[in-house]
Amino acid sequence: SQTIHQWPATLVQPVGSPLSLECTVEGTSNPNLYWYRQAAGRGLQLLFYSVGIGQISSEVPQNLSASRPQDRQFILSSKKLLLSDSGFYLCAWSVGSYGYEQFFGPGTRLTVL
Amino acid sequence: AQSVTQLDSQVPVFEEAPVELRCNYSSSVSVYLFWYVQYPNQGLQLLLKYLSGSTLVESINGFEAEFNKSQTSFHLRKPSVHISDTAEYFCAVRNTGTYKYIFGTGTRLKVLA
Numbered sequence: 001s002q003t004i005h006q007w008p009a010t011l012v013q014p015v016g017s018p019l020s021l022e023c024t025v026e027g028t029s030n031p032n033l034y035w036y037r038q039a040a041g042r043g044l045q046l047l048f049y050s051v052g053i054g055q056i057s058s059e060v061p062q063n064l065s066a067s068r069p070q071d072r073q074f075i076l077s078s079k080k081l082l083l084s085d086s087g088f089y090l091c092a093w094s095v096g097s098y099g100y101e102q103f104f105g106p107g108t109r110l111t112v113l
Numbered sequence: 114a115q116s117v118t119q120l121d122s123q124v125p126v127f128e129e130a131p132v133e134l135r136c137n138y139s140s141s142v143s144v145y146l147f148w149y150v151q152y153p154n155q156g157l158q159l160l161l162k163y164l165s166g167s168t169l170v171e172s173i174n175g176f177e178a179e180f181n182k183s184q185t186s187f188h189l190r191k192p193s194v195h196i197s198d199t200a201e202y203f204c205a206v207r208n209t210g211t212y213k214y215i216f217g218t219g220t221r222l223k224v225l226a
Contacts, residue, residue: 043205046216049212088154090157102159103159
């Protein structure tokens with residue numbers, strides 16, 4: 001069966017520090033991968049998605065970036081965090097061209113102080 | 114542009130009463146529709162989905178949703194709620210020719226004893 005991992009589960013970082021959140025999927029190959037941010041009362045905001053290794057589509061211009069160094073690994077990064085980057089970050093995957101629903105990871109709670 | 118509207122940000126309801134959570138979408142092409150549930154500090158879990166065929170879809174825990182193309186709606190209903198249904202519910206849409214999912218802002222269902 002397929003599983004999705006995210007780490008860390010929680011993170012407290014000072015303003016201006018770098019960020020690296022990791023997401024890995026097991027049990028499937030060539031998944032579509034997604035990063036979302038969830039801020040209180042604002043639903044899910046799609047940040048990035050990738051349909052293959054090295055391919056990244058950015059949805060919202062900001063100080064975040066994403067990379068997909070391996071087929072089932074998706075990384076969210078920042079060189080300098082802002083207060084507004086605080087939130088709950090969710091990774092998700094779906095299956096290729098025939099994928100219907102998305103499957104979500106457990107999330108990372110990021111607090112920028 | 115594609116969008117999803119969940120008009121009710123919070124819905125309080127007494128235990129064993131019926132509930133309806135509303136979802137409307139805008140899209141000019143065929144869509145897939147989804148309802149997800151999120152418990153505190155967790156990722157999203159798929160509740161039910163509409164892909165094609167019968168417009169009424171059901172989940173294993175008593176929820177149902179009906180796709181209404183003319184109304185561009187996909188409202189979620191349950192005839193009798195339980196305390197354990199307290200959670201946040203998200204409606205999502207995906208155009209059949211894309212990889213992107215658009216989420217509503219969520220409805221917080223609070224079941225009262």
